[in-house]
Amino acid sequence: MVRYLVLVIVGALLLPGCGSSEPAAKPAPQAPPAQTTQAKPAESKPPEPEKEPPKMRSGNATFSKPPSDGADALGPNFFSGEGLRERLKVGRIEPEVQFEVDPAKLEANGIRTIEGTHVTIYTDLPSSPEIDELPKVFDAAYPQWCEYFRVDPVANNDWKIKAVLMSNKQTFKNAGLFPDSLPEFLHGYYQGDAVWLLDQPSDYYRRHLLIHEGTHAFMMILLGGAGPPWYMEGMAEHFGTHSWENGQLETRVMPPSKDATPMWGRIKIIQDEVAGGSALSLTRIMGTPQQSFLQNRPYAWCWGACAYLDNHSLSQEAFRDMVTQVRLTGGFSERLLNELGDVMPQLAESWELFVTNAEYGYDWQRNEVVYRDPVPFTGEVMTAEINTDRGWQSTGILLDTDSNFQISASGEYVIRNDGQAWKCEPNGVTIHYYKGKPLGQLVGALRGEPWRGGAITPLVTANEVGLGTNLYPEAPCVLFLKVNESPDQLGDNLGTIQVQIKRVEKQ
Known part of the structure; x- marks a missing residue:
């Protein structure tokens, strides 16, 4: 989850809304339905008798056109004022400090500290290579965030957040690392200068969750905003899909298989939705309200929309330019659709082909x-x-x-x-x-x-x-x-x- 701590000029109410479609680690969970079946392999069957050419x-x-989401109907003159443009300019903000660390309380509660350049992790989990390397994973994501979101990595090299990785929430409440202002959440939450993560039984998904919440923190602090809910959560998921091999991180990857991304399951959700006749258009996804992210489904569709628009040659430039407008909520999606204008029929067509043929390793x-x-x-x-x-x-x-x-x-x-x-x-x-x-x-x-x-x-x-x-x-x-x-x-x-x-x- 992410909690907004900046006021957006357009006056939209910003609500919490980030999590995971996966179960928490305590008690040890069973993977949800979205994770239980791998992408279908090619079928094998005997040849059929020859028949007349079809x-x-x-x-x-x-089909009926999807309704307007209404949230972005601010009109073509929304950006007409130079003063408004300046006020909406992305830039670094000072986040609210969530807690002060008392070393004595950490020791008394069995919480250890793992330091990185851009993150300090506080955890009650025992030492292991998979846990102890998490700051390296986070630090490896930093230059990739900077490049994509057009942030100067040298000027902002002092940026650092706190990450609380927990097997037991009460331990961190006792140590003062779990503020009373935090709402209930299932898996992860971002607020101010910190993120909170419940431990996961999958090493991949634990890293995914850290990068997902780290993306929220990076955007909210170094850009001053994260756009409307579909973009905010979709981009966090997009960066969260990663590969980590021999100390090398690659973000924004198309997961090659279910086995490579245990507990992620977004492809399976889309496959099941399409099979059930519940596929979503791009415009419907852009209208996803914040409160929807208390369920699994929106994470898959918003990931799919962001990954698709970020990779398609007809939309990539306009989509990536939207990083300059992430302090918007209302108006953001409408402006993107206006930029895409002439190519939307082709983009909508290729989107239909993606969702009806979604597979791990889909070659964009x-x-x-x-x-x-x-x-x-x-x-x-x-x-x-x-x-x-x-x-x-x-x-x-x-x-x-x-x-x-x-x-x-x-x-x-x-x-x-x-x-x-x-x-x-x-x-x-x-x-x-x-x-x-x-x-x-x-x-x-x-x-x-x-x-x-x-x-x-x-x-x-x-x-x-x-x-x-x-x-x-x-x-x-x-x-x-x-x-x-x-x-x-x-x-x-x-x-x-x-x-x-x-x-x-x-x-």
């Missing part, structure tokens, strides 16, 4: 949709080339409704390399399946043109193409293609597929 038709399902760059300006179909035959190491790709050919079309595909490519290259053709390899179709099979979808969003993208449904199929446009549309492959497994693919589209008379 007929692909165009058509778009529609390779799964970006490749768009091409469509050109009208001319002559009798047109061709396209599809890269096997990318997700959905536009053929760039506008199909009209005057004719039907026949598509044929050829080429040999590598669909997997586990020390030995798996050779593949457009029909795929039938010794391995993904989502019920042969691994590496060419799949496609027809998407209406022009595309302005406002509907569920047809790209969420992959139709079999293989060596060939028939197309029956019901409206002007563009054919998108890709190989059938898990979104975390595109990196070892090699080669291209040659596609020929032929006009045929309507029967």
